[in-house]
Amino acid sequence: MNNIIPNFLKHRAFLTPKRKALLFDNKEWSFSELYKEVEVYAKKIASLGVKRKDSVALLLANRPHTVIIIHALQQLGITTVFLNHRLTASEMVFQLKDSQTALVIGEKDLENKLAEIHDIYPTLVIKTVEEVKKQKEENYPIVNEYLMDDVCSIMYTSGTTGNPKGVLQTYGNHWWSAIGSALNLGLGEDDGWLCAVPLFHISGLSILMRSVIYGMPVYLYEQFNEKIINERLQSGSVTIMSVVSTMLYRLLENLKENRYHERFRCMLLGGGPAPKSLLEACLEKNIPVFQSYGMTETSSQIVTLSPEDSLLKIGSAGKPLFPSQLKIMLDGKQLAANQPGEIVVKGPNITIGYLNRMVANREHFKNGWFFTGDIGYVDEEGYLFVLDRRSDLIISGGENIYPAEIEDVLLSHPNVVEAGITGIDHSLWGQVPIGFVVCKQFIEEAELITYCQERLAKYKIPSKIYFVNELPRNASNKLLRRKLIELIPKG
Amino acid sequence: MNNIIPNFLKHRAFLTPKRKALLFDNKEWSFSELYKEVEVYAKKIASLGVKRKDSVALLLANRPHTVIIIHALQQLGITTVFLNHRLTASEMVFQLKDSQTALVIGEKDLENKLAEIHDIYPTLVIKTVEEVKKQKEENYPIVNEYLMDDVCSIMYTSGTTGNPKGVLQTYGNHWWSAIGSALNLGLGEDDGWLCAVPLFHISGLSILMRSVIYGMPVYLYEQFNEKIINERLQSGSVTIMSVVSTMLYRLLENLKENRYHERFRCMLLGGGPAPKSLLEACLEKNIPVFQSYGMTETSSQIVTLSPEDSLLKIGSAGKPLFPSQLKIMLDGKQLAANQPGEIVVKGPNITIGYLNRMVANREHFKNGWFFTGDIGYVDEEGYLFVLDRRSDLIISGGENIYPAEIEDVLLSHPNVVEAGITGIDHSLWGQVPIGFVVCKQFIEEAELITYCQERLAKYKIPSKIYFVNELPRNASNKLLRRKLIELIPKG
Numbered sequence: 001m002n003n004i005i006p007n008f009l010k011h012r013a014f015l016t017p018k019r020k021a022l023l024f025d026n027k028e029w030s031f032s033e034l035y036k037e038v039e040v041y042a043k044k045i046a047s048l049g050v051k052r053k054d055s056v057a058l059l060l061a062n063r064p065h066t067v068i069i070i071h072a073l074q075q076l077g078i079t080t081v082f083l084n085h086r087l088t089a090s091e092m093v094f095q096l097k098d099s100q101t102a103l104v105i106g107e108k109d110l111e112n113k114l115a116e117i118h119d120i121y122p123t124l125v126i127k128t129v130e131e132v133k134k135q136k137e138e139n140y141p142i143v144n145e146y147l148m149d150d151v152c153s154i155m156y157t158s159g160t161t162g163n164p165k166g167v168l169q170t171y172g173n174h175w176w177s178a179i180g181s182a183l184n185l186g187l188g189e190d191d192g193w194l195c196a197v198p199l200f201h202i203s204g205l206s207i208l209m210r211s212v213i214y215g216m217p218v219y220l221y222e223q224f225n226e227k228i229i230n231e232r233l234q235s236g237s238v239t240i241m242s243v244v245s246t247m248l249y250r251l252l253e254n255l256k257e258n259r260y261h262e263r264f265r266c267m268l269l270g271g272g273p274a275p276k277s278l279l280e281a282c283l284e285k286n287i288p289v290f291q292s293y294g295m296t297e298t299s300s301q302i303v304t305l306s307p308e309d310s311l312l313k314i315g316s317a318g319k320p321l322f323p324s325q326l327k328i329m330l331d332g333k334q335l336a337a338n339q340p341g342e343i344v345v346k347g348p349n350i351t352i353g354y355l356n357r358m359v360a361n362r363e364h365f366k367n368g369w370f371f372t373g374d375i376g377y378v379d380e381e382g383y384l385f386v387l388d389r390r391s392d393l394i395i396s397g398g399e400n401i402y403p404a405e406i407e408d409v410l411l412s413h414p415n416v417v418e419a420g421i422t423g424i425d426h427s428l429w430g431q432v433p434i435g436f437v438v439c440k441q442f443i444e445e446a447e448l449i450t451y452c453q454e455r456l457a458k459y460k461i462p463s464k465i466y467f468v469n470e471l472p473r474n475a476s477n478k479l480l481r482r483k484l485i486e487l488i489p490k491g
Numbered sequence: 492m493n494n495i496i497p498n499f500l501k502h503r504a505f506l507t508p509k510r511k512a513l514l515f516d517n518k519e520w521s522f523s524e525l526y527k528e529v530e531v532y533a534k535k536i537a538s539l540g541v542k543r544k545d546s547v548a549l550l551l552a553n554r555p556h557t558v559i560i561i562h563a564l565q566q567l568g569i570t571t572v573f574l575n576h577r578l579t580a581s582e583m584v585f586q587l588k589d590s591q592t593a594l595v596i597g598e599k600d601l602e603n604k605l606a607e608i609h610d611i612y613p614t615l616v617i618k619t620v621e622e623v624k625k626q627k628e629e630n631y632p633i634v635n636e637y638l639m640d641d642v643c644s645i646m647y648t649s650g651t652t653g654n655p656k657g658v659l660q661t662y663g664n665h666w667w668s669a670i671g672s673a674l675n676l677g678l679g680e681d682d683g684w685l686c687a688v689p690l691f692h693i694s695g696l697s698i699l700m701r702s703v704i705y706g707m708p709v710y711l712y713e714q715f716n717e718k719i720i721n722e723r724l725q726s727g728s729v730t731i732m733s734v735v736s737t738m739l740y741r742l743l744e745n746l747k748e749n750r751y752h753e754r755f756r757c758m759l760l761g762g763g764p765a766p767k768s769l770l771e772a773c774l775e776k777n778i779p780v781f782q783s784y785g786m787t788e789t790s791s792q793i794v795t796l797s798p799e800d801s802l803l804k805i806g807s808a809g810k811p812l813f814p815s816q817l818k819i820m821l822d823g824k825q826l827a828a829n830q831p832g833e834i835v836v837k838g839p840n841i842t843i844g845y846l847n848r849m850v851a852n853r854e855h856f857k858n859g860w861f862f863t864g865d866i867g868y869v870d871e872e873g874y875l876f877v878l879d880r881r882s883d884l885i886i887s888g889g890e891n892i893y894p895a896e897i898e899d900v901l902l903s904h905p906n907v908v909e910a911g912i913t914g915i916d917h918s919l920w921g922q923v924p925i926g927f928v929v930c931k932q933f934i935e936e937a938e939l940i941t942y943c944q945e946r947l948a949k950y951k952i953p954s955k956i957y958f959v960n961e962l963p964r965n966a967s968n969k970l971l972r973r974k975l976i977e978l979i980p981k982g
Binding site: 002003004005006011012014015016148149172176179182183186187188189213214215306319320322323324325346348368382 | 493494495496497502503505506507639640663667670673674677678679680704705706797810811813814815816837839859873
């Protein structure tokens with residue numbers, strides 16, 4: 001019986017129909033109102049001939065109809081494939097074919113992209129939201145219960161090489177992720193979660209799943225606008241927000257001397273290691289930042305810094321959520337405290353595997369543990385410090401160099417807004433680090449190099465620092481270090 | 492991976508070692524302190540020759556060593572059999588043999604009872620807590636992970652006929668019960684749960700399980716003393732307390748014009764239907780009563796009235812906790828709203844079955860649903876109203892009479908403190924109801940009969956009302972209606 005759970009939204013709409021579910025601009029939906037609209041959409045989508053266990057892909061913005069369509073697909077027992085807007089049409093077609101997607105529902109704004117997909121893959125059924133709305137309603141078999149092992153969603157992640165891999169996220173993965181988060185962050189009757197991260201990313205989707213599991217409103221934003229969001233956080237209606245460090249940086253710059261409402265209790269920070277200078281600035285302004293570590297494969301956070309530790313362990317991602325476990329491995333052996341190695345995790349929130357990827361599955365899953373490919377260590381008390389994505393590791397003269405450590409130093413310079421480090425080939429050392437920075441004002445490269453020399457071992461000093469207007473980031477604002485190399489001026 | 496969860500206490504002591512775990516008298520334990528003592532006891536118990544999957548029975552009071560021993564047995568992977576103090580030695584021996592218990596650990600205060608058990612069952616190993624303490628420590632294999640389906644505890648429940656049945660409670664049952672409760676009641680950083688209900692009953696044990704799963708302190712009391720507990724509830728350190736209606740009645744009487752601290756947010760009321768007059772008195776004093784419905788087989792509450800409904804649906808037990816479902820059945824068919832029938836529930840908190848009871852298991856479990864044997868109905872919005880234990884139902888001239896309804900009327904009389912109704916055989920009607928009351932002051936039987944006549948249909952009027960000093964209750968203060976008959980004066 002551990003394996004059956006009532007249909008999240010339907011059960012929630014039955015249990016607490018009047019509670020707020022969704023807020024967007026000046027509109028709001030209770031759970032019962034949301035469910036009613038979801039049922040209508042489910043019937044319209046059912047009329048398109050898709051059925052239980054089929055895959056339907058979404059190319060949608062952070063808008064209410066996206067929330068409704070995501071839930072509608074779950075009512076039908078359909079697996080949702082989330083497409084990232086920033087991909088090229090041919091990258092999307094790879095994902096659509098890999099997941100045997102039967103139908104794409106797309107935003108009208110993105111019709112050029114939809115047309116490009118059609119050109120490459122003409123037999124695929126593509127509908128805009130407006131077209132779906134015009135469908136007549138067809139009865140469908142209601143999914144009253146979810147099986148924990150049934151696949152709810154597929155999101156693609158890119159490695160450094162090869163094609164992206166489809167991460168299978170089950171209903172159980174989402175459920176346990178939500179429960180692990182609640183056991184760590186607590187759960188208040190007045191909680192509301194602000195979602196300005198993309199719904200096609202696990203950071204956004206996990207907020208929707210928590211909403212129906214907790215009975216908690218989502219404050220949805222289409223765009224990240226620091227001014228508007230800061231006003232919301234000062235109003236007291238929102239208690240939790242998910243951010244990545246660039247978002248937090250922009251909020252902080254805009255906030256100036258103001259303070260957030262005392263009910264705002266958690267700034268959940270994911271998407272890679274955060275610079276210490278940023279965390280310290282938040283501390284000064286009394287912003288309760290909870291550093292966390294997670295990925296698409298763990299259905300969002302799996303390690304988070306608990307309230308009582310946020311001041312003591314600044315810079316750490318914390319300890320595992322209650323249902324999960326963590327260890328550091330190297331060459332098949334578990335490492336002792338303070339030894340950097342691969343971060344290896346276990347828990348019911350972890351993906352059941354990659355779609356159609358036998359080799360990757362064999363590499364990443366061993367004895368019930370998931371090998372993340374990321375590098376970190378735990379201290380004596382078991383707190384995780386994430387050093388880097390393994391794929392970003394620079395090895396120079398046999399020394400491991402973690403880009404985040406150098407970026408942290410650069411970001412602590414008052415003039416540096418963003419920083420990225422990557423390795424380039426070097427005849428003597430194998431690789432050496434080079435840097436890319438976005439600055440507030442003009443500054444000499446030599447000054448930054450000196451600044452680094454005062455703070456870092458010699459082999460970690462960037463051999464060159466480039467000044468750029470922006471850094472390459474993915475749809476959820478994560479720094480894409482392997483794309484930094486493209487910023488080097490040609491010739 | 493849905494089936495594996497880290498060892499609750501060990502993981503909790505690792506995640507939040509410094510948080511308060513247990514308070515008793517003037518002593519307190521953090522989770523790390525608790526775990527240290529638990530490890531010592533586990534080693535001492537291991538030296539007695541018991542091992543993983545064995546059953547060990549406890550005959551212990553609500554004292555810190557009981558908490559420690561319960562956790563120690565879980566470290567060893569041993570199933571704990573909880574003995575109710577009020578049972579006779581021969582009743583206990585039935586349970587010990589039925590559960591193939593290898594060892595009993597008992598309170599020194601109860602050594603007479605332990606001696607009686609020994610007389611009946613001389614080959615059984617019996618140790619007092621003091622004797623366990625004197626054991627030397629032996630290393631034992633640590634259970635790092637629990638399997639959700641492994642049996643954690645066995646508690647015996649009595650039906651109306653036959654021997655008591657051993658309810659198998661798995662780690663998963665306790666986990667899901669705790670999660671379902673948190674999703675309904677919320678989970679605050681400052682939460683503390685007062686336990687003055689017996690630890691050998693699911694109402695008490697479930698508080699311990701929540702404590703380690705949530706990272707929340709338990710305020711443990713050996714005795715229920717309304718004066719001392721009222722002081723605690725006025726202090727602000729406790730936010731939640733589990734009660735049955737007689738406890739609540741005594742608290743209320745003692746509280747007089749005082750009020751509880753504003754941080755006290757939940758009086759979780761279980762143990763059978765509560766009289767409306769009591770709920771209304773609590774409403775007046777602003778006491779946040781959450782009526783609930785549950786039993787040993789559901790690992791505590793499975794239906795609870797949510798915060799937003801507590802005023803609107805007074806007298807209802809609420810809606811199912813999120814992971815659970817509920818329906819009303821009669822003759823194999825699901826009934827519509829407002830039709831009384833058997834309460835049937837489903838969820839991962841429900842026992843995997845009764846030990847050694849094939850027939851009872853076949854009767855109670857059908858298609859994943861558990862047939863409780865209790866009578867109730869749901870209203871149009873799905874709120875459960877519990878009418879009675881099915882075993883207490885009185886059938887008079889073909890009419891169903893629910894004792895709780897008549898008791899409610901009697902309890903609304905200002906002079907009546909406790910009331911119990913049962914049926915006696917009647918040549919014409921089959922059965923008729925008779926009443927038993929505990930009164931504050933002398934009152935005429937005729938006055939109470941008239942009082943009932945003004946409020947109830949004729950066939951529900953007790954044919955006789957007896958005045959008694961106390962009503963028969965079980966160890967958790969539940970009214971034992973089938974024992975009322977013994978109160979009738981002989982001759």
